[in-house]
């Protein structure tokens with residue numbers, strides 16, 4: 090079946106923080122790709138907003154440079170047509186000046202869907218929403234997109250959500266988690282619920298354990314200031330990794346209707362066994378990188394990048410989570426993320442239970458458990474590890490090999506970036522892949538006591554050398570259970 094790319098109705102996308110790193114590196118190139126594929130009608134508008142005193146022409150130059158840098162094979166005519174949709178308004182979210190002119194600009198296209206993408210620090214979400222509300226720009230054809238981080242704990246998340254809710258209803262509010270827009274995550278739904286093969290095995294009787302790894306080779310670099318207030322648990326686990334865990338572990342929803350899926354994810358979050366001061370010492374490991382080598386170069390340690398000689402912020406976390414329900418009781422979910430690790434990789438590895446009995450001679454080779462590897466980046470794809478006979482003569486030699494479905498190779502297509510799908514989903518009004526408020530709250534309800542336990546313990550994160558897989562305690566966390574991290578699996 091060939092791909093069917095349906096144009097979506099004309100819209101105005103207003104990117105608050107339109108000159109920022111996220112907008113320039115991700116959001117604008119994502120829109121360019123959808124435009125080139127004919128999904129965005131030329132009467133749509135993309136309007137950048139920031140304090141910098143640019144005019145339309147100046148911003149268009151920035152956008153042109155960003156597309157030329159970030160997109161391979163740019164066709165000049167298409168780029169010019171895309172640039173013609175771009176505009177800019179210099180506004181300070183905290184000041185009144187310029188908002189009436191902004192309102193007039195919006196009024197020029199009264200029938201367009203309006204997407205207000207808040208790609209700024211959450212400190213100014215309230216100011217922006219309040220101004221949009223007072224200008225009447227929060228009508229039923231308006232949507233607001235909230236970037237992470239949504240709070241640093243339950244209380245601050247509630248404060249942000251309450252403030253936004255003063256002007257936009259829950260159905261107008263799209264809390265973005267770009268991991269949910271990744272092709273592999275969509276494929277997890279297709280694999281689980283589009284095949285008869287997996288679902289009967291998808292439970293504690295047949296699955297030994299699950300690992301989720303989100304590893305980065307980069308350090309904190311110029312984001313050290315932001316990162317030091319967050320840390321790996323807040324930056325990665327509370328949102329992205331828990332969302333992946335939910336997609337993997339949820340019960341089959343009755344349909345793909347947004348709330349049917351989100352109701353099931355919420356149940357998973359609410360079933361996570363608490364980790365608090367009583368068990369955080371056994372179930373969690375925090376690390377912080379020291380100087381070492383990454384991507385073939387010597388790199389400084391975290392404290393050097395931060396320019397401070399003390400910080401208890403974790404740049405690595407490994408933990409053992411459990412879901413207390415009938416399907417998953419007793420199945421460990423080992424979660425791990427960090428900066429300055431050896432490879433940039435995000436993957437989920439589902440390891441099935443070992444065979445109850447072997448009919449083979451040990452000399453035939455090892456019988457390893459089946460494993461399903463879902464890789465989100467790089468090289469999105471799925472591998473199902475099976476035992477087969479090595480072909481040809483030479484006796485019965487068992488081999489553990491992957492049925493390999495690398496999406497790009499298998500389908501000969503360029504993988505779309507997650508933001509391409511997600512922004513168009515906002516325009517379409519489809520919130521399935523966005524976090525509902527109660528999910529954010531449930532995630533903080535689980536993550537908050539871990540953070541409190543760490544703070545209360547007085548311990549500091551364990552050091553690890555940049556370019557290694559975190560502190561040795563992270564290896565011990567899983568090896569204590571007779572298992573190993575699966576970094577060589579895929």
Ligand code: NAP
Pocket residue numbers: 105106107108109110111112138139140141180181182183207208209210211213236237238
């Ligand atoms: P950034 O590079 O610091 O950009 C911030 C943007 O906000 C700039 O365009 C800035 O322009 C604008 N801004 C700041 N204060 C403003 C004000 N008072 N009124 C209007 N505009 C204002 O940040 P970023 O990396 O793009 O990240 C934006 C948000 O997305 C952050 O919350 C970040 O945590 C989140 N995020 C970023 C990434 C990423 O890859 N970068 C990934 C996921 C989430 P002016 O200074 O000219 O006003």
